[in-house]
Amino acid sequence: SAVISQKPSRDICQRGTSLTIQCQVDSQVTMMFWYRQQPGQSLTLIATANQGSEATYESGFVIDKFPISRPNLTFSTLTVSNMSPEDSSIYLCSASNTEAFFGQGTRLTVV
């Protein structure tokens, strides 16, 4: 199994600002992903974080709004840029070889 540390666990941010979320895995993993979970909804995949190259974004998500880094096999960051209240969600990091594991999430509130 893999243990994922995600921080911050929560934040309240002003609109127009940016927040970077960090995800650290305790072992090397093949795949890392970022998800968004809006209130009362299931998980929506934002992007696949690719080691050493640009992330692969899902439809509706763009790099300018959600830049992602993955400098090595155990670490990734997601930035939520130029935030608006509509960005208020839980953001989740996931790591997988075959079984998927998740961090505890970042609860973001934009005011």
Place this chain on the structure above:
Amino acid sequence: KQEVTQIPAALSVPEGENLVLNCSFTDSAIYNLQWFRQDPGKGLTSLLLIQSSQREQTSGRLNASLDKSSGRSTLYIAASQPGDSATYLCAVLTGAGSYQLTFGKGTKLSVIP
């Protein structure tokens, strides 16, 4: 496009009861299926992983079955406890080379003391 459906959306049972949560998926070409638990405002905890070649997996009071040909999985919880109260999510791994999980919307379980 893979779609995952979970029924019921919510379930309330008295403590001690056995219960079954259902998950169905439209594309049977899956690599595996996972059941997760999510507590309010928290991340997901992996409960059971069933590979496509397997029929079931057990962990403690939990038993998950998989019928890939019919696109169905069940999660059986024996002797439910108030601490089992959470949202249970089913997810299937599909997509050659992309390793993408498709999630259901979950079943919110309440176990009443």
